[in-house]
Amino acid sequence: MKRDMGQHSNANDEKKDIKDNMTVETDNIDQVEKEADSETSEVIDEYTLLKNKYDELQKKHDEQSDSYLRLNAEFDNFRKRTLKEKADIIKAGGERVLQNIITLVDDFERALVSLHESEDRDALLEGMDLIYSKFISFLKQNGVEEIEAIGLPFDAEYFEAVTTVPAQDESQKGIVIDCIQKGYKLNDKIIRFPKVVVGE
Secondary structure (H helix, E strand, O other): OHHHHHHHHHHHHHHHHHHHHHHHHHHHHHHHHHHHHHHHHHHHHHHHHHHHHHHHHHHHHHHHHHHHHHHHHHHHHHHHHHHHHHHHHHHHHHHHHHHHHHHHHHHHHHHHHHHHHOOOHHHHHHHHHHHHHHHHHHHHHOOEEEEOOOOOEOOOOOOEEEEEEOOOOHHHOOEEEEEEEOEEEEOOEEEEOOEEEEEO
16 A cells, blocks of 8 residues: 555656646746747837838838929920920011011112112212111111221131231231121120231
């Protein structure tokens, strides 16, 4: 009987050891599960944070892309409108100039009729002088002016030298002596350079 009791006690001890081991293992498993849950939670939190940042940056990118496309379209429309307005202004300006030239053509036609019919040379010259002065006045009204050349020092930016001639004295060296073709400027821009002869 004592033997049975000893065996029974050993069996109980073994059961107790197994039970204790199982409790320890269960505690270890619980601890591992808690740590895994904590790590998973941290990973999920980090993922959520990164996802939110990504969504925010994507939204900013979409807004900027949309803004760029709109700005580009607006600029293209502005450019087209400006080109059309510029073409209209040039066309209207050209029309105004041509209308004013037509009155000068009328004067020339009257002068030609007079040339064929009249023998009064002085009256014809006076008429031609009048037309010429009207034409010069018309050019000035439209911003066109003759460039003075004779007697000025030669400057390659304003004059086109056709030829050089020996200067009669030292003071004529490098000076424009004659103008073969007059030059003109429109406002401050040279539209035709005067062709000149320079003293050497």
